Amino acid sequence: MQGCCTDFFYEFELEVEHIKKTNANPITQAKLALEYIEIKLKELFLWLEKFIFNSKEDEIHFFKELKFKITSKYIFFNRILDIESNSPSNSKKLKIRHYEKALNNCFQFSKQDKEFYKYYRSGSSHNDHFYFVRNSEKQTPNLDISLINFDKKLCTSHDVKVANIIANDILEIYLEEKIEEINNSCNSNHHNVKSNLNWTGSKIEMVELIYGLHNLKMFNGGNTDIKEIANHFSKTFNIVLDDSIYRSFQDIKNRKTIKTKFLHSLSENFNNKIIEEEQN
Template sequence: MQIYCSAFFCEFELEIEKIKKATIDPISQAKLVLQYIQIKLKELFKWLKKYIFNSVEDEIHFFKELKIKITSKYILYKKILEIELKSPSNSKKLKIKHYEKALDICYQFSKKDKEFYKYFRSGSSYNDHLYFIRNSDKEIINSDIILINFDKKLCTSHDLKLASIIANDILEIYLEEKIEQIKNSCNTKHPVVKSKLTWTGTKIEMVELIYSLYYQKMFNGGNTGIKEIAEEFSRAFNIQLDNSIYRCFTDIKNRPDPKGKFLNGLSENLDENINDEFD
């Protein structure tokens, strides 16, 4: 398995990067990527139908770690193609609303299967033998992505769900960057007054703080986007965030619970210092 899969997925990733560099148009790019993935999926499934795993651990590794590399991209680019085909062509304002609506759907994604979502985010493995081993008696939830989930010999009960979570994470970043690109093209740059305050914590701690304030709707009644808040924090505390804020937030979401490690530490430190004043 290791020899075949190493060569297969290495070639796959290289070819995807070539396609992405060959065209910057998102619709053309998505179509080319999907065409290529369809070919590679059929190739992978042909091998999988004949292959016998040496152990349960090998089978879990394949469906939990390897297969999702290709199926998550199929789901991702299928969604990108659908979003871009429906995107308004003229109005920047309507484009932003279109992407924001798609982004809101992404944010609601975690509510679909909370138990498995929490299982994955916490880095758990105690149910891997149930989720990532093929079993003809298990119910496999089919979706419109028939190519991925059409044969119980080729999928488990949860590998598509896992691929969907990963695709959703990347789609969030894609949409947030699209929105900010449009907003930045509309904004007039103003001279920046350098702040006297410099953030000396880590970037990911800053991101944790920003997202907590964003979800709490602490700025402009909740009508301010993440990127705008991040830009204000960048100016106020001399820290460069840019689009890395989305990648940092993905890292936060992938933490084992509790997610708000920095915020929990702030709360504990505040309580300790207040209590010390009364001792």
């Protein structure tokens, strides 16, 4: 089974990379990629209708480890086409907000089916015979199948979910790079001055502080995007935040007890300092 698929997926990946490298415009790139992927999907589905797997293990391997290589790209480029077609044309600030909104939608995706998301991310396999075997009794009715036709001969209950997870991962990277690209162009005319101040706390503590200040609209009356603030903090305090700021914010939101541990500690310690000095 693996032998007959290896060449198909290898050639597919090469052609998609070629399309990406030879077309700089993201809309053109997405359209050409989708045209090609649709052709390859039809080929794959025709093959699947006739092919008989040698074992359940082979079938699980195909639907869990291989099929998403093409279906995730189809989902990804459809989303790119939608995002870029609706992107503001002139304002860099509006573009960043547009990409940040799309990025936030990516982060919300992991909350839609927490049980399976955790199962897949953790590398679990004990339910593979339910999730990745066709005509399984355990079907999931609320699949996101707007882009790919659901057919019991061609899909399992969860292989489309895997494709969505992978597409989401690729989309996050794409959006973070677009935001970084715009911010770099905004800062290209500024001279970098090496600061002697070094942040000695953790990255997530700085992220907590940045989001706290941003939420209170402490910079430019709230008209500065979070990434720009993070870039300035990175340069001023010699700490590499890069794109981890978005993931760190998700970690902060997912805390079980006190969400803003650093800000809480900051406030508590400062109040204690004031009380201590007043008593002396």
